[in-house]
Amino acid sequence: MITNRKIQLVYLSSACTLGVLGILASVGLFEAVFRWDFYVYYTNISNYLCVAVMLAELIQVLRSKEDGYITVHPKLKFMGLVGILLTFLMFNLIMAPTKTLAYILSIRNVSLHILIPILYVLDWFLFYERKKCKWYYPIASISFPLGYVIFLLIQAVIL
Secondary structure (H helix, E strand, O other): OOOOHHHHHHHHHHHHHHHHHHHHHHOOHHHOOOOOOHHHOHHHHHHHHHHHHHHHHHHHHHHOOOOOOEOOOHHHHHHHHHHHHHHHHHHHHHHHHHOOHHHHOOHHHHHHHHHHHHHHHHHHHHHEOHHHOOOOHHHHHOHHHHHHHHHHHHHHHHO
8 A cells, every 4th residue: 555645645636636527527517508417417426425535535645744544534435435336337337338439438427437436446445544444334335325316216206
């Protein structure tokens, strides 16, 4: 695992920049049309969580004066890991084969479905201390996708 502060700063700054670009694309900035339904997609919600966690990590690294592990919210980090892996696998194994190359290579899809998931997983393996993960994190992480499904069901009843 990498504890070098400079490497962490470069990595997290790059990942957060790509994440913010993906988020801006998800709300329609690059299409010049605001997408009011951006919150409905699991991709967006999982990426927002992951980018928020990486921003918190970046702030921790910026505040620290010495090298060390990143220790920001290990349970949220694990929940984001499960969520973003679902996003990556669903898009790349199920959705992408049915889409055009232009759709797959759009800024939004490359950033939110490919780059951020890969960078987030690498962040977990490269910079996080393993002993921070508790036995119940995998169970708690199920609440994230399950909460999303409940949200969609409630929204479907309302709309």
